[in-house]
Amino acid sequence: MHTVAVLSLKGGVGKTTVALGLASAALRRGVRTLVVDLDPQCNSTATLEPQETAATLFHVLQSPKPDTVRAAISPSGWGEGVDVLVGAEEVEGLNHPDPSLSKLGRLGRALEVVHEVRTADDEPPYQLVLLDCPPSLGQLTRSALVAADRALLVTEPTMFAVSGVQRAFEAVQSERAEHNPDLQPLGVVVNRVRPRSHEHQFRIDELREIFGPLVMPVALPDRLAVQQAQGACMPIHLWNTPGAREVALAFNLLLARVLRATRRRQRPVYEEPEVEPEPEPQDGVGSPQFMEPHLPS
Numbered sequence: 283m284h285t286v287a288v289l290s291l292k293g294g295v296g297k298t299t300v301a302l303g304l305a306s307a308a309l310r311r312g313v314r315t316l317v318v319d320l321d322p323q324c325n326s327t328a329t330l331e332p333q334e335t336a337a338t339l340f341h342v343l344q345s346p347k348p349d350t351v352r353a354a355i356s357p358s359g360w361g362e363g364v365d366v367l368v369g370a371e372e373v374e375g376l377n378h379p380d381p382s383l384s385k386l387g388r389l390g391r392a393l394e395v396v397h398e399v400r401t402a403d404d405e406p407p408y409q410l411v412l413l414d415c416p417p418s419l420g421q422l423t424r425s426a427l428v429a430a431d432r433a434l435l436v437t438e439p440t441m442f443a444v445s446g447v448q449r450a451f452e453a454v455q456s457e458r459a460e461h462n463p464d465l466q467p468l469g470v471v472v473n474r475v476r477p478r479s480h481e482h483q484f485r486i487d488e489l490r491e492i493f494g495p496l497v498m499p500v501a502l503p504d505r506l507a508v509q510q511a512q513g514a515c516m517p518i519h520l521w522n523t524p525g526a527r528e529v530a531l532a533f534n535l536l537l538a539r540v541l542r543a544t545r546r547r548q549r550p551v552y553e554e555p556e557v558e559p560e561p562e563p564q565d566g567v568g569s570p571q572f573m574e575p576h577l578p579s
């Protein structure tokens with residue numbers, strides 16, 4: 283199972299769009315997927331149109347019991363193969379700015395229970411879990427970084443968004459060093475690119491200077507179809523316009539990259555707080571995919 287946190291510490295750059303686009307590509311490819319809506323705005327829940335559930339992520343994070351987990355997951359309205367762990371406004375109350383280790387571990391524990399429930403119910407396991415994060419670095423985003431094995435950073439090719447991705451990358455490094463040595467940055471995906479914009483090209487070059495090969499070769503174009511498909515609560519792959527097809531193709535490539543990333547075993551660090559943390563690798567490199575970016579001081 284690949285567990286991918288989709289994050290950016292800047293709002294409105296396309297985290298939800300990327301989570302939904304990957305879910306759409308997964309649906310097309312027959313990859314069983316769970317979207318976990320960690321954002322109190324509940325945008326991904328709204329677009330995926332699950333049935334009404336008796337529980338939400340709020341209840342799951344408070345008490346990840348099997349029956350609560352079952353009650354909070356619904357098939358999406360998109361079709362078989364994409365489910366939603368539904369979001370709730372109330373999770374804002376759980377977005378503690380300085381959470382304890384046990385609070386940070388609750389999402390990871392909940393995802394373990396999801397897996398146990400699927401096994402107990404004789405359902406095949408999810409192959410992909412997408413964590414749609416809110417635009418802040420509180421308990422919700424950090425718990426996603428503790429639960430995930432991959433972090434996908436989203437940015438727009440603008441000055442403020444680039445600095446947001448730097449902060450997000452620092453958050454990934456910090457969570458990796460402190461609580462989740464299995465976490466790897468999957469890369470930086472640049473969204474809303476207009477190929478003829480010199481400013482966009484300048485910012486993409488800047489990102490490549492800072493993050494090197496972590497910047498995904500596939501960028502997501504700025505297309506009205508994205509907003510239209512979301513407004514109609516449809517997967518982008520079913521929105522039949524040239525712009526939608528272009529974006530859908532980019533998401534196919536992005537999904538292929540996500541699935542190619544080697545899955546590493548997750549260590550439930552939050553269950554064993556007294557265990558000595560593993561020493562950092564000598565060269566600071568966790569896998570061939572990981573490269574220290576040249577963050578400006």
Ligand SMILES: Nc1ncnc2c1ncn2[C@@H]1O[C@H](COP(=O)(O)OP(=O)(O)OP(=O)(O)O)[C@@H](O)[C@H]1O
Nearest residue numbers: 293294295296297298299417474503504505508509
């Ligand atoms: N590639 C794109 N082309 C056109 N519009 C886009 C694209 N990506 C995102 N948008 C639009 O930009 C807006 C913000 O996108 P989205 O909600 O995905 O961002 P977000 O990072 O999840 O926001 P938040 O921080 O509020 O959670 C939405 O209206 C979305 O439809």
Ligand SMILES: [Mg+2]
Nearest residue numbers: 297298321325
């Ligand atoms: Mg969002």
